[in-house]
Amino acid sequence: xxxxxxxxxxxxxxxxxxxxxxxxxxxxxxxxxxxxxxxxxxxxxxxxxxxxxxxxxxxxxxxxxxxxxxxxxxxxxxxxxxxxxxxxxxxxxxxxxxxxxxxxxxxxxxxxxxxxxxxxxxxxxxxxxxxxxxxxxxxxxxxxxxxxxxxxxxxxxxxxxxxxxxxxxxxxxxxxxxxxxxxxxxxxxxxxxxxxxxxxxxxxxxxxxxxxxxxxxxxxxxxxxxxxxxxxxxxxxxxxxxxxxxxxxxxxxxxxxxxxxxxxxxxxxxxxxxxxxxxxxxx
Amino acid sequence: xxxxxxxxxxxxxxxxxxxxxxxxxxxxxxxxxxxxxxxxxxxxxxxxxxxxxxxxxxxxxxxxxxxxxxxxxxxxxxxxxxxxxxxxxxxxxxxxxxxxxxxxxxxxxxxxxxxxxxxxxxxxxxxxxxxxxxxxxxxxxxxxxxxxxxxxxxxxxxxxxxxxxxxxxxxxxxxxxxxxxxxxxxxxxxxxxxxxxxxxxxxxxxxxxxxxxxxxxxxxxxxxxxxxxxxxxxxxxxxxxxxxxxxxxxxxxxxxxxxxxx
Numbered sequence: 200x201x202x203x204x205x206x207x208x209x210x211x212x213x214x215x216x217x218x219x220x221x222x223x224x225x226x227x228x229x230x231x232x233x234x235x236x237x238x239x240x241x242x243x244x245x246x247x248x249x250x251x252x253x254x255x256x257x258x259x260x261x262x263x264x265x266x267x268x269x270x271x272x273x274x275x276x277x278x279x280x281x282x283x284x285x286x287x288x289x290x291x292x293x294x295x296x297x298x299x300x301x302x303x304x305x306x307x308x309x310x311x312x313x314x315x316x317x318x319x320x321x322x323x324x325x326x327x328x329x330x331x332x333x334x335x336x337x338x339x340x341x342x343x344x345x346x347x348x349x350x351x352x353x354x355x356x357x358x359x360x361x362x363x364x365x366x367x368x369x370x371x372x373x374x375x376x377x378x379x380x381x382x383x384x385x386x387x388x389x390x391x392x393x394x395x396x397x398x399x400x401x402x403x404x405x406x407x408x409x410x411x412x413x414x415x416x417x418x419x420x421x422x423x424x425x426x427x428x429x430x431x432x433x434x435x436x437x438x439x440x441x442x443x444x445x446x447x448x449x450x451x452x453x454x455x456x457x458x459x460x461x462x463x464x465x466x467x468x469x470x471x472x473x474x475x476x477x478x479x480x481x482x
Numbered sequence: 483x484x485x486x487x488x489x490x491x492x493x494x495x496x497x498x499x500x501x502x503x504x505x506x507x508x509x510x511x512x513x514x515x516x517x518x519x520x521x522x523x524x525x526x527x528x529x530x531x532x533x534x535x536x537x538x539x540x541x542x543x544x545x546x547x548x549x550x551x552x553x554x555x556x557x558x559x560x561x562x563x564x565x566x567x568x569x570x571x572x573x574x575x576x577x578x579x580x581x582x583x584x585x586x587x588x589x590x591x592x593x594x595x596x597x598x599x600x601x602x603x604x605x606x607x608x609x610x611x612x613x614x615x616x617x618x619x620x621x622x623x624x625x626x627x628x629x630x631x632x633x634x635x636x637x638x639x640x641x642x643x644x645x646x647x648x649x650x651x652x653x654x655x656x657x658x659x660x661x662x663x664x665x666x667x668x669x670x671x672x673x674x675x676x677x678x679x680x681x682x683x684x685x686x687x688x689x690x691x692x693x694x695x696x697x698x699x700x701x702x703x704x705x706x707x708x709x710x711x712x713x714x715x716x717x718x719x720x721x722x723x724x725x726x727x728x729x730x731x732x733x734x735x736x737x738x739x740x741x742x743x744x
Contacts, residue, residue, distance in 0.1 A: 359588070362588060362590055363549075364546065364549075364584065365584065365588040365590065365653075366604075367546065367577065368544065368546060368581070368582040368584075368654075369578075369601040369653065369654070369657055370575070370576075370577040370601065371574075371601075371604045372574060379600075379604070380590055380600075480591045481591055481637070481639065
């Protein structure tokens with residue numbers, strides 16, 4: 200086989216692979232938009248569900264998912280960032296640090312339903328939070344911690360050593376140096392890297408299934424110990440559990456569309472804030 | 483031989499006295515029993531081939547080596563007769579007194595003003611007027627004021643290489659040190675910017691004790707009163723710059739200065 204010929208074939212295979220991915224993404228989004236848009240209305244977005252989700256809106260599910268994401272981020276981001284700062288700025292290389300890193304990598308590989316089970320055992324039953332917003336947020340936080348830690352460590356490593364040395368040489372303490380001359384430049388990168396985790400927190404069903412999600416709860420939560428509805432679980436129910444699954448299909452697509460828009464919205468916000476920070480601090 | 487006009491070394495008080503300094507990176511020893519007296523308000527140049535330990539030695543003087551994992555220092559470094567390696571040494575206070583300028587200029591990605599004000603702010607100066615005064619004074623001293631006074635709030639990263647290095651000098655001066663350590667401050671600069679830095683050193687030495695590491699023999703000859711030649715972690719010879727460059731006492735020094743190796 201001639202080189203020119205194999206060159207051509209390789210080119211087509213590679214291009215074909217790329218096109219097929221674009222095709223898959225386009226058809227997923229296309230299907231959801233096509234089938235979901237007719238279901239979207241003011242009522243759909245702002246009303247309580249009626250008739251076990253066959254009519255009315257999905258407000259509690261939207262609110263539930265937003266609250267879950269916000270709570271998860273509020274727990275996981277500081278915890279993950281602190282861990283990353285410890286690992287990359289303070290910890291000395293050694294067996295202990297290696298063990299921590301191994302634990303983080305392992306955590307990243309745990310299936311999400313196992314996190315759900317863990318959350319059920321620890322937060323819902325042992326700590327007696329019951330199926331609640333707080334239990335769900337804590338469970339999701341555990342799940343996305345590895346992503347946030349790894350992303351934050353990378354962002355910290357991207358800050359040149361000279362910034363740290365220059366600050367220390369002026370008599371700054373280690374924490375002053377990190378606080379004033381490392382963190383401000385790495386927060387953008389930390390956020391961007393954490394988007395993946397945050398998106399996952401919004402979309403996962405398994406961890407919330409056992410810890411927070413309500414099957415049908417047509418009201419908004421009043422405290423962090425209340426159960427909530429959530430978009431991914433609501434979608435699952437409409438598609439597979441609803442007695443009139445065929446009739447509520449448009450509602451299901453509408454729910455999927457809202458979920459996708461929400462996740463993209465979160466990503467967009469993080470990207471914009473990164474651009475803002477990059478523009479402010481560049482080197 | 484390098485033909486140069488050298489400065490006259492004067493007899494002044496000793497500012498830094500190093501006694502039998504050993505330094506290790508983990509198991510490998512980088513400095514061996516170095517002893518030297520560094521006089522106040524003069525320029526002491528450290529020369530020697532790459533890897534001879536001159537930067538390591540410089541960083542021993544403000545304990546910047548402490549931040550390296552596995553670093554170990556033995557011996558004494560007395561500044562104004564007080565050993566900085568004693569257990570009760572306040573490192574923050576030490577680094578305030580002993581400023582440092584790095585080889586690669588490292589302005590922070592902030593405004594020119596915030597760069598110079600960084601040190602004073604760390605040390606608790608909050609008053610805006612006082613900060614402005616310090617910033618102006620420091621930039622004047624580092625001969626940068628006239629070039630930047632109209633754009634103090636612009637990003638320091640937009641300055642040229644030579645200006646960045648003078649900014650780093652201003653930043654070091656803003657915490658009012660007594661000693662300035664310079665680690666090849668001009669190695670990345672063009673000849674014109676280098677000349678400006680050297681003029682600045684001439685000017686600063688009236689008030690500060692300066693220790694400078696340099697690769698450039700002409701530069702050592704031009705700016706320093708005293709020169710110390712280090713080789714493979716040992717101090718081979720130290721003396722008035724004129725003497726080191728015209729009548730070196732040791733064969734190794736002569737070989738290095740005449741360019742036979744290095």
